[in-house]
Amino acid sequence: MLREPSYLDSEINQDRTPGKNPRVLEKILPYILAYPKSLIFSCLAILIASLTVLGFGTGLRYLVDYGFSETFPFRLTGSLVTLSMIVLLMAMASYARLYWVSQLSERAIADLRKDIFSHLLKQDISFFESTSLGEIQSRLTTDTTLLQIVLGTSIPIALRNILIISGGLVMLILTSSILTGIIAIVIPLVLIPILVFGRKVQRFSRLAQDKTADVSASLDETFGAIRTVLSFCRESYMSHLFSVQVENIYQTSIKRVQARARLTALVMVLVFSGVSAVLWYGGNSVIEGQMTPGELFAFLFYAAAVAGAAGSLSEVHGDILRAAGGTERIFEFLALKSSLKMPLEPKSLPSPLQGHLQIKDLSFAYPSRPKKPILKNVSFEVFKGETVALVGPSGVGKTTLFNLLMRFYDPMKGQIYIDGIPFDELEAHVSRDLIGLVPQDPVMFTTTFYENIRFGNLDATKKQIIAAAKDAHADEFIKSMPQGYHTHIGEKGVTLSGGQKQRIAIARAILKNPPILLLDEATSALDLKSESKVQKALKALKHNRTTLIIAHRLSTVQKADRLVVLDQGKIVAVGSPKTLVGENDVYKSLIDAHIKAAAS
Ligand SMILES: Nc1ncnc2c1ncn2[C@@H]1O[C@H](COP(=O)(O)OP(=O)(O)OP(=O)(O)O)[C@@H](O)[C@H]1O
Numbered sequence: 213m214l215r216e217p218s219y220l221d222s223e224i225n226q227d228r229t230p231g232k233n234p235r236v237l238e239k240i241l242p243y244i245l246a247y248p249k250s251l252i253f254s255c256l257a258i259l260i261a262s263l264t265v266l267g268f269g270t271g272l273r274y275l276v277d278y279g280f281s282e283t284f285p286f287r288l289t290g291s292l293v294t295l296s297m298i299v300l301l302m303a304m305a306s307y308a309r310l311y312w313v314s315q316l317s318e319r320a321i322a323d324l325r326k327d328i329f330s331h332l333l334k335q336d337i338s339f340f341e342s343t344s345l346g347e348i349q350s351r352l353t354t355d356t357t358l359l360q361i362v363l364g365t366s367i368p369i370a371l372r373n374i375l376i377i378s379g380g381l382v383m384l385i386l387t388s389s390i391l392t393g394i395i396a397i398v399i400p401l402v403l404i405p406i407l408v409f410g411r412k413v414q415r416f417s418r419l420a421q422d423k424t425a426d427v428s429a430s431l432d433e434t435f436g437a438i439r440t441v442l443s444f445c446r447e448s449y450m451s452h453l454f455s456v457q458v459e460n461i462y463q464t465s466i467k468r469v470q471a472r473a474r475l476t477a478l479v480m481v482l483v484f485s486g487v488s489a490v491l492w493y494g495g496n497s498v499i500e501g502q503m504t505p506g507e508l509f510a511f512l513f514y515a516a517a518v519a520g521a522a523g524s525l526s527e528v529h530g531d532i533l534r535a536a537g538g539t540e541r542i543f544e545f546l547a548l549k550s551s552l553k554m555p556l557e558p559k560s561l562p563s564p565l566q567g568h569l570q571i572k573d574l575s576f577a578y579p580s581r582p583k584k585p586i587l588k589n590v591s592f593e594v595f596k597g598e599t600v601a602l603v604g605p606s607g608v609g610k611t612t613l614f615n616l617l618m619r620f621y622d623p624m625k626g627q628i629y630i631d632g633i634p635f636d637e638l639e640a641h642v643s644r645d646l647i648g649l650v651p652q653d654p655v656m657f658t659t660t661f662y663e664n665i666r667f668g669n670l671d672a673t674k675k676q677i678i679a680a681a682k683d684a685h686a687d688e689f690i691k692s693m694p695q696g697y698h699t700h701i702g703e704k705g706v707t708l709s710g711g712q713k714q715r716i717a718i719a720r721a722i723l724k725n726p727p728i729l730l731l732d733e734a735t736s737a738l739d740l741k742s743e744s745k746v747q748k749a750l751k752a753l754k755h756n757r758t759t760l761i762i763a764h765r766l767s768t769v770q771k772a773d774r775l776v777v778l779d780q781g782k783i784v785a786v787g788s789p790k791t792l793v794g795e796n797d798v799y800k801s802l803i804d805a806h807i808k809a810a811a812s
């Protein structure tokens with residue numbers, strides 16, 4: 213029902229910091245070893261593809277040495293047929309390599325993404341408070357995509373190149389050891405300037421990319437703040453700022469293009485000089501009869517293959533380091549542990565459940581501000597079927613108490629019991645499952661009304677969903693929407709009023725049908741009509757359930773069986789609404805505030 217995240221849209225962010233140690237990539241091994249068949253096929257394909265490259269050189273040698281003999285004309289055909297077979301095998305192996313390796317890497321990354329997602333869902337709320345959504349997103353999309361590309365492309369290329377280099381070197385030595393010696397001097401002379409210059413080109417591309425990123429940030433800012441820009445008549449100023457940035461990109465790109473053009477010329481000259489040096493020595497050896505022309509040809513072919521492989525290996529190295537950085541970040545997430553206390557042998561709840569809540573000596577401070585205690589030695593009970601209203605000034609810690617009851621955090625001291633069983637002997641999802649929460653500012657998903665209510669119980673039938681909406685007094689306004697229950701509620705419910713969102717949240721809780729209810733009344737004043745609808749909805753919901761309600765409205769307070777008054781993190785009074793009038797100052801000032809508000 214939730215929108216599917218689109219990983220494919222994400223661009224590979226070149227700015228992700230590279231790692232230092234490529235060994236962290238080993239952590240991905242279990243995800244790859246889980247598919248032995250794909251792994252074996254991938255390795256075989258890489259091996260065969262590399263061998264065919266080496267085989268091609270030998271084929272070339274036979275073609276040159278024997279293919280052009282006047283006495284045995286059929287040898288030309290024979291050599292060509294052999295070469296064609298090698299090429300056919302090379303093509304098949306390359307196809308298999310591309311297919312199996314990509315399939316394996318995509319499969320492993322899909323599994324990894326699922327694992328990260330479900331692992332993150334097991335973290336406690338304080339993790340989400342300290343980690344930005346952007347960071348989670350970029351690790352789940354950019355870093356995993358980076359890893360996928362490296363697994364599916366860079367590593368197989370590196371493997372193939374290592375095989376070609378080692379096999380190629382053997383073939384070079386076998387063909388001519390003296391020429392190999394010459395090559396050993398020539399290849400670095402050719403490659404090192406190319407690599408050094410290549411780095412420069414890369415640096416310029418990187419710079420151009422950074423500048424492009426600046427432009428998109430400024431686009432965001434200009435059009436995001438379009439009202440401010442227009443109201444200050446700053447169109448030409450913004451255009452000026454933009455054109456400076458665009459010029460910057462142009463200048464950097466020109467530098468890159470120049471460096472690239474020089475690199476291309478340099479490559480041509482250096483490669484040709486290298487080849488000439490080998491041809492000169494090799495040619496002389498052929499003339500002197502120490503070498504056959506075919507051997508010289510094959511030699512040149514192997515030398516080119518080894519040089520090409522070595523060159524691309526150095527490029528792959530950078531990619532592998534970047535993926536190592538991504539892997540570190542991904543596995544940092546997978547190593548996270550929820551700070552909630554998990555029982556070794558979790559207890560199960562008695563059935564049928566009574567729904568008796570006991571809060572004993574509870575003290576709590578948020579992990580992000582451990583020195584600022586919010587709740588101090590709070591103790592009270594809510595009996596089966598009873599409605600208790602929690603009142604107190606804003607910021608006293610009422611919602612915080614609900615956060616503890618939902619087990620978003622563990623208390624620093626004290627304990628919460630359900631039917632006598634302490635919370636920390638239950639698994640978090642067991643106690644959460646018993647509690648229906650209607651939050652102060654209910655959260656809607658970007659989907660239809662129907663799906664938003666169904667979130668309360670995924671097994672509910674259409675009939676039950678509509679019945680819940682009716683009980684929550686939401687049916688009426690939902691039906692007046694253009695597509696009724698199947699109307700989209702817009703991004704996170706922006707099209708709904710506060711009262712409407714609350715009624716959807718109430719319908720969701722009715723559908724969940726929990727024995728214990730936590731209602732956090734909205735602080736924003738609803739108009740009388742909406743309030744009476746929400747009140748009616750709440751009445752339907754509270755029926756037969758243990759209810760703890762954070763009350764901001766006098767009408768709610770008066771309907772409660774008992775009141776718990778909180779002030780400065782402590783309970784200052786407990787009693788029925790009637791007995792507390794005139795007895796407790798905090799309660800009295802609350803009532804006074806309501807009377808004033810009603811009068812104004
Ligand atoms: N996630 C958090 N991390 C750190 N401090 C928090 C967090 N949430 C709330 N607080 C702080 O805890 C205190 C109690 O907040 P809480 O939301 O429980 O108040 P409340 O009684 O529900 O108030 P209101 O009636 O306005 O809803 C406040 O001082 C608030 O700043």
Ligand SMILES: [Mg+2]
Nearest residue numbers: 610611652732
């Ligand atoms: Mg609150």
